[in-house]
Amino acid sequence: MKQRKRPYFGSIKWRVFLGCTILIAIMLAVLWIFQTCFLSTFYKGIKTRQIQLGAQEIVKHINDENLNDRLETISKEKQLCIVITDETGYVLYSQEAWKNCILHRMNAVLYLRAYYITQEHGGTYLEQGKAAHGPDEENALWSDGRQKLTLSPETMLYTTITENKDGSARFIMLYTNLSPVQATVETLRMQLFWVTVLMIVLAFVLALILSHTITGPIRRINESAKQLAKGRYDTQFEEGGYQEIRELAQTLNYAAGELSKVEGLQRELVANISHDLRTPLTMIIGYAEVMRDLPGENTPENIQVIIDEATRLSTLVNDVLDISKLRSGTETMQVEVFNLTESIRQILQRYSKMTDYRITFRAEGDVWVKGDPLKLSQVVYNLVNNAITYTGKDKVVDICQTTAQGRVRISVTDTGEGIDPKLLNDIWDRYYKVDKAHKRAQIGTGLGLSIVKSILDLHPGTTYGVRSKLGEGSCFWFEMEQQPAPLPGTTE
Numbered sequence: 001m002k003q004r005k006r007p008y009f010g011s012i013k014w015r016v017f018l019g020c021t022i023l024i025a026i027m028l029a030v031l032w033i034f035q036t037c038f039l040s041t042f043y044k045g046i047k048t049r050q051i052q053l054g055a056q057e058i059v060k061h062i063n064d065e066n067l068n069d070r071l072e073t074i075s076k077e078k079q080l081c082i083v084i085t086d087e088t089g090y091v092l093y094s095q096e097a098w099k100n101c102i103l104h105r106m107n108a109v110l111y112l113r114a115y116y117i118t119q120e121h122g123g124t125y126l127e128q129g130k131a132a133h134g135p136d137e138e139n140a141l142w143s144d145g146r147q148k149l150t151l152s153p154e155t156m157l158y159t160t161i162t163e164n165k166d167g168s169a170r171f172i173m174l175y176t177n178l179s180p181v182q183a184t185v186e187t188l189r190m191q192l193f194w195v196t197v198l199m200i201v202l203a204f205v206l207a208l209i210l211s212h213t214i215t216g217p218i219r220r221i222n223e224s225a226k227q228l229a230k231g232r233y234d235t236q237f238e239e240g241g242y243q244e245i246r247e248l249a250q251t252l253n254y255a256a257g258e259l260s261k262v263e264g265l266q267r268e269l270v271a272n273i274s275h276d277l278r279t280p281l282t283m284i285i286g287y288a289e290v291m292r293d294l295p296g297e298n299t300p301e302n303i304q305v306i307i308d309e310a311t312r313l314s315t316l317v318n319d320v321l322d323i324s325k326l327r328s329g330t331e332t333m334q335v336e337v338f339n340l341t342e343s344i345r346q347i348l349q350r351y352s353k354m355t356d357y358r359i360t361f362r363a364e365g366d367v368w369v370k371g372d373p374l375k376l377s378q379v380v381y382n383l384v385n386n387a388i389t390y391t392g393k394d395k396v397v398d399i400c401q402t403t404a405q406g407r408v409r410i411s412v413t414d415t416g417e418g419i420d421p422k423l424l425n426d427i428w429d430r431y432y433k434v435d436k437a438h439k440r441a442q443i444g445t446g447l448g449l450s451i452v453k454s455i456l457d458l459h460p461g462t463t464y465g466v467r468s469k470l471g472e473g474s475c476f477w478f479e480m481e482q483q484p485a486p487l488p489g490t491t492e
């Protein structure tokens with residue numbers, strides 16, 4: 001099949017590069033926006049908060065004896081010029097943090113003017129110096145007719161009125177300088193430009209390294225998979241690298257193991273089936289020829305041999321068909337609630353003529369279950385058949401039905417040689433026979449328990465297993481959820 005050529009940009013390298021670049025682009029874009037557009041706004045916000053906090057602290061300690069010391073500390077820590085006057089504009093405290101600050105150039109008249117303006121604004125007033133000043137009249141606040149003061153750009157003035165403990169007003173004025181942000185913004189812009197270039201180069205290098213480390217193991221797995229596709233089931237997938245790749249390699253190793261098992265099984269199947277078909281066919285042909293050529297040999301016993309062998313053949317063919325249908329999933333289930341106990345009784349009737357066997361069925365009452373009646377009867381039939389085949393010399397087979405906690409358990413026990421505990425897991429596999437040389441095992445197809453397993457697996461909530469002790473016998477069991485008996489008159 002011709003493979004469609006994938007575009008080069010679909011490779012992991014380009015995908016990783018694209019991913020890294022997008023991530024970096026988003027991060028840088030956010031940085032750009034914050035650093036350049038909002039820096040000044042953020043900075044002013046922080047400064048405003050600082051000046052307000054300074055004012056709040058002064059208000060809190062306005063009656064302190066050592067107010068002057070505190071003002072000195074606040075002034076130094078927060079880089080604030082502080083002037084406190086009374087309601088007449090008389091200066092009570094003064095701290096200078098900036099040379100040439102407007103507060104320390106104002107006279108009593110201007111203090112008083114500022115006091116009234118603050119009063120008009122509800123007790124607090126904030127003014128920031130504008131970058132471009134309008135005509136002098138706009139700065140009327142700072143003019144008393146004789147003296148005109150303008151608040152220079154990148155400066156901030158905050159005033160507030162409070163009372164001291166004797167009820168007289170205290171007018172607090174704070175001033176601070178704002179560092180020029182524009183220069184910082186320019187520097188940041190330049191830095192960000194180079195950071196962007198560096199990041200793109202880094203993204204490319206990172207993409208190369210990442211894609212190399214990721215694709216390396218994938219390429220090796222791909223090579224091994226091609227070998228596997230050619231039928232080399234002993235191919236080993238390298239389990240190194242990332243967890244996902246390790247898991248993929250493990251899965252592929254498992255699949256390769258299973259494929260090689262299937263191949264082995266197929267070979268065994270051909271050998272088994274040809275052997276199993278040949279034996280009864282030889283017998284049938286042999287007996288039929290004898291009966292044709294020798295008139296005296298046309299006896300019911302010889303005919304019985306032909307019938308028995310033909311039955312064996314038909315069993316084998318049916319088993320093979322059943323198992324392939326069950327395994328391929330083409331078999332549909334006819335699920336209904338039915339009387340399991342009654343169904344077992346009917347199966348056991350088929351063995352009523354085997355009088356040399358002691359087949360017992362113990363059940364306390366009838367039990368209903370939900371499932372496919374035909375398939376479940378095949379389970380019982382296969383288990384009982386095996387028990388009869390492998391039971392001991394006493395020819396005892398016991399079938400027992402017990403119920404507990406809403407579940408019913410069917411156990412089929414024999415007194416045969418038992419099964420080696422090491423092989424207990426294998427007996428459920430297709431075509432598995434414990435002792436292929438064993439005369440009795442040669443009768444079976446090695447499919448019976450595999451059919452049992454496949455059928456029970458199709459019934460949700462069903463469990464099954466086997467207990468066996470060498471020399472004492474085996475007990476095969478399965479357990480299902482019990483269903484309430486249908487009301488009389490309704491169909492089962």
Ligand code: ADP
Nearest residue numbers: 386387390427433434444445446447448449474
């Ligand atoms: P078979 O048709 O050979 O019996 P099964 O799938 O039914 O195939 O069983 C697989 C193998 O399990 C048998 O070959 C036999 O060795 C072992 N086995 C099954 N049932 C019993 C049993 N009741 N006692 C001892 N061995 C058993």
